[in-house]
Amino acid sequence: MNLSIIIPLLNEEESLQELQNWILTVMKANNYSYEIIFIDDGSTDKSWSIIEQLSIENSNVKGIRFLKNFGKSQALHAGFAKAQGDVIITMDADLQDSPNEIPELYDMIINQKFDLVSGWKKKRYDSVFAKNIPSKLFNWAARKTSGVQLNDFNCGLKAYKNIVVKNIEVSGEMHRYIPVLAKNAGFGKIGEKVVLHQPRKYGETKFGMDRFINGFLDLITIWFLSRFGKRPMHLFGALGSLMFIIGFLSAGFIGIMKLYKLYHDLPYGLVTNNPWFYISLTTMIIGTQLFLAGFLGEIILRTKNNEERYKISETTK
Ligand code: UDP
Numbered sequence: 001m002n003l004s005i006i007i008p009l010l011n012e013e014e015s016l017q018e019l020q021n022w023i024l025t026v027m028k029a030n031n032y033s034y035e036i037i038f039i040d041d042g043s044t045d046k047s048w049s050i051i052e053q054l055s056i057e058n059s060n061v062k063g064i065r066f067l068k069n070f071g072k073s074q075a076l077h078a079g080f081a082k083a084q085g086d087v088i089i090t091m092d093a094d095l096q097d098s099p100n101e102i103p104e105l106y107d108m109i110i111n112q113k114f115d116l117v118s119g120w121k122k123k124r125y126d127s128v129f130a131k132n133i134p135s136k137l138f139n140w141a142a143r144k145t146s147g148v149q150l151n152d153f154n155c156g157l158k159a160y161k162n163i164v165v166k167n168i169e170v171s172g173e174m175h176r177y178i179p180v181l182a183k184n185a186g187f188g189k190i191g192e193k194v195v196l197h198q199p200r201k202y203g204e205t206k207f208g209m210d211r212f213i214n215g216f217l218d219l220i221t222i223w224f225l226s227r228f229g230k231r232p233m234h235l236f237g238a239l240g241s242l243m244f245i246i247g248f249l250s251a252g253f254i255g256i257m258k259l260y261k262l263y264h265d266l267p268y269g270l271v272t273n274n275p276w277f278y279i280s281l282t283t284m285i286i287g288t289q290l291f292l293a294g295f296l297g298e299i300i301l302r303t304k305n306n307e308e309r310y311k312i313s314e315t316t317k
């Protein structure tokens with residue numbers, strides 16, 4: 001199969017039929033073998049019954065329905081797990097992304113051997129203050145923290161080699177950082193293509209200003225993953241050990257002073273009922289706990305890596 005087109009959606013009943021027709025025109029014109037996977041991320045409108053209808057009419061159309069709204073990242077992840085095409089395309093359901101871009105994206109993956117190509121909405125049709133300015137700031141910060149040089153991290157239209165989507169785990173709000181996850185997983189050939197972006201035809205945006213707050217918080221995770229990608233838990237181990245050593249040294253020092261006090265008369269209150277002694281003990285305990293948290297994380301990470309190795313052998317069959 002040439003293409004899997006993955007479309008996450010939340011309450012987009014007005015757009016689905018039109019989007020599907022448009023995609024089919026492009027598929028036919030280029031003679032692609034394809035599947036379209038709609039992921040209904042907990043819609044409360046008629047979206048799901050429309051998807052069911054579309055899949056009855058066309059056996060290349062598949063649907064996944066979530067019990068509730070889990071977010072775009074989880075929706076994409078479910079689509080990635082199901083996708084069978086050589087090239088995976090993700091696009092929004094609201095007709096803002098154009099299916100006409102698909103052939104060129106496909107070509108960049110297959111012939112130019114990109115691992116991932118990300119759309120760049122150079123000309124956006126959203127209000128300047130709600131989106132464009134925060135979005136510029138956001139993309140700048142994302143480039144700085146991740147080292148991935150994209151102009152537009154947020155574009156829903158992207159193309160991937162199949163093996164890439166099978167080897168990344170998209171959770172939380174991470175859908176904006178899939179290129180970073182891909183780079184961390186070892187897929188370094190990442191491209192960008194200017195794509196046509198259109199105003200929303202029906203309904204309204206599902207993301208508010210809170211996306212930027214969540215997006216910026218995720219930057220910390222991304223920075224952390226890029227920086228300590230192989231051994232993120234070593235940071236906790238190191239921090240824990242350091243706290244333990246500081247606590248141990250200061251508690252030891254105070255303890256020795258206390259013993260010393262038994263034999264010599266020291267000037268007032270340095271050692272009796274010294275709160276610093278208890279603070280030192282607490283520091284040691286917290287240090288131990290941090291260290292153990294890091295250790296636990298390390299164990300979990302190792303089991304997870306095994307699972308990932310399994311996935312690779314599955315997809316290269
Ligand atoms: N979406 C989703 N789950 C959500 C929010 C949005 O699947 O929790 C879908 C939405 O239906 C659309 C795509 O993600 O297909 C992009 O959302 P939207 O158009 O609201 O974002 P914007 O274009 O304003 O960035």
Ligand code: MG
Nearest residue numbers: 092094096200
């Ligand atoms: Mg949109």
